[in-house]
Amino acid sequence: MDKFYRIQPIYEERIWGGQKIREKFHYQTDLQNIAEAYHVIAIPGHLDNLVEGENIPLSQFYQQHRDLFDCDADALPVRLVTACADGKLSVHLHPTDAYGLAHDQMRGKIEGGFALTDSDAEVEFMIGHTAQSMEELKSKVENGEWDTLLRKVKGKATDFTHTPIGTLHAESGDGSVIMVAYSTNGDVTYRLYDYDRNDPKRPLNIQGVLDNIRIPDDEIRPYPVTPYQSKGCLIYDYYSKPKEYVGKRIKTTPNARYQQEEFMFILCLEGETAINGMKIKPGETLFVPAHSSELIFDQAADLCILSYLD
Structure with a gap:
């Protein structure tokens, strides 16, 4: 009989975190909120799930049992997260792996996700931007022209959104919806705008954004998936x-x-x-x-x- 392995989640609270994940999955934690639950992540010294029964982190499990994964990646290549926002996330992007490793010793990430909802209502997604050149982008950033810079598109609440490297994006919520996000196994985020919260734990990295942003970036749209x-x-x-x-x-x-x-x-x-x-x-x-x-x-x-x- 094939052997399966349980993976222990990791919880993190955020300034924008909600309670829905804790309530839905009955997680026990002293954190004020669970903004994100990391169900699959393997970044040594940062976020690294425990493999139950083996009592080793997932990154080590991958290296010791490469035959169970049968893939060529030098480290576990994917991750899976659920998130619940009760407020606004920053406007941000994720860098290329090469840039993230050179500047922050960690990979960026390509990601995509959907809302865990049965609603077919029309909603607004913030993904991409309106600037057609680096000069236009810098001007809008310097002048705080966020309403005209940030690209907003309509879609259904159940649509899937794929977010390539260098794509400016943001989310917000009222704490009622859980998002499911698949991605490559990185965790570098560069913030362009954080709604003037000025939280020292959430620094902006405008240069990192400028070095990685896609220009132009006005074509990505959420899309429905027919089962x-x-x-x-x-x-x-x-x-x-x-x-x-x-x-x-x-x-x-x-x-x-x-x-x-x-x-x-x-x-x-x-x-x-x-x-x-x-x-x-x-x-x-x-x-x-x-x-x-x-x-x-x-x-x-x-x-x-x-x-x-x-």
Whole structure:
């Protein structure tokens, strides 16, 4: 029988954090809020999940068990986070890996995500900007012309948004919605604007933004994903690109089946099920090694799948 592994989450509070993650997943913590729950991250000395039963961090587990992942990346290449905002996040971007490593000893990240909601309402996304040149960008930044600089586009609340390296973006919320974010395994953020909060723990890095920003950047839009049925699973293929990340969502029925050759991290969002006999409930994450046998889900559940292609 294939062996699966439980991954312990890491919680972080933020000035903009809400309570929805704590309430939904019944996490126990003394933090004032859980702005972000890191379900899969492996950055030594920074944020590094514990692998239950092995009692080692995920980054070390990856190095010691490369056969279970069967990919060429020199470190675990992907990460998975849920976030809940009760307020405004900064306007920010993520740098290239080369730039992040040279300046902050950590990789940037390519990411994408969706809101955990059944609402089909029209919402506003802040992604990209309106400047057509570096000169125009600098002028708007220096003059604080944020309303005309920041690009706002309409989409459905359930749309998926992919955010490439160097893409200016921001989110805000009222604490009622959880966001699910798949990404490459980095954690460098450069802030351009933080709504004049002047928090020393949240410094701006305007030069880092200018060195990495995409110009122009006025084409990215959120997009809907139409699910399809397979073996009792309703499958959403959100994003898949080699060397970046694979993000899926699967809603299972009792005795549903699913299989893929690549390794998987499975985060339970809703419902309790057993996967080949191993139970999982909301907020829990399992690691399924590459080339595992077909997965059988004994009950209905809503699950995220994070994976990777060489």
